[in-house]
Amino acid sequence: MLDERSDRLVASMKLNRHINRTKPLYQDGEAVDLLIADETPLGFNAIVENAHWGLLYHSDLNAALQPGQRMQGYVKTVRPDGKIDLRLDDTGYQRISPLTQKILDKLKESGGHLDLDDSSPPEAIRYAFGVSKKSFKQAIGALLREGRIRFEHGGVQLVDVD
Incomplete structure (x- = not known):
């Protein structure tokens, strides 16, 4: 991102302040771009379309993922609380x-x-x-x-x- 005061390029590990907090408007089964952020006890957090948090569950994965890895994924569901469940494979x-x-x-x-x-x-x-x-x-x-x-x-x- 660009620093507003110095107009210089800066990096931050504090991703939450840059994530969109509005309710995501993705449809179940929609293809999305993912950026793997980190591993949790449930799976891997991913940034969806450079805007929202999503989760790839360990039970849905066949191989280990690496933070920083970019890939295509699919929206499994958008839960009522606005959280996005993801998968790597299309369905059907x-x-x-x-x-x-x-x-x-x-x-x-x-x-x-x-x-x-x-x-x-x-x-x-x-x-x-x-x-x-x-x-x-x-x-x-x-x-x-x-x-x-x-x-x-x-x-x-x-x-x-x-």
Whole structure:
């Protein structure tokens, strides 16, 4: 921020005085930009859209987050007291279709084999695709039902569909 008296750039760890206190007008499921602030016993506090406090619960996370990390998240709910509950993954089946395409693209890039499957650690899946293990399992399940992949040697193999 700029110091009002000296017009110089300054930094502060006292974030609360800069957070918007008005009731947030976000909708459930809305995509928002997050800045991870700090860890609490419940999860990670995040600054939502550079304006409001939100919370990512430990139970909703598959990997550790770092203060200062920026990412996209989704509004889980805005509680009556104005606090925002967040999640990292979109909900519903609309998150699966783009993910299935990402998996197919990654399979084609790697010669048809991917060393991830439904028994892979959540951290490896989050690192490779930026999604939860649940989302990944749903996407590879959809690809398996379509006959586009098969499980093979601790991963998935692209099936030649000609």
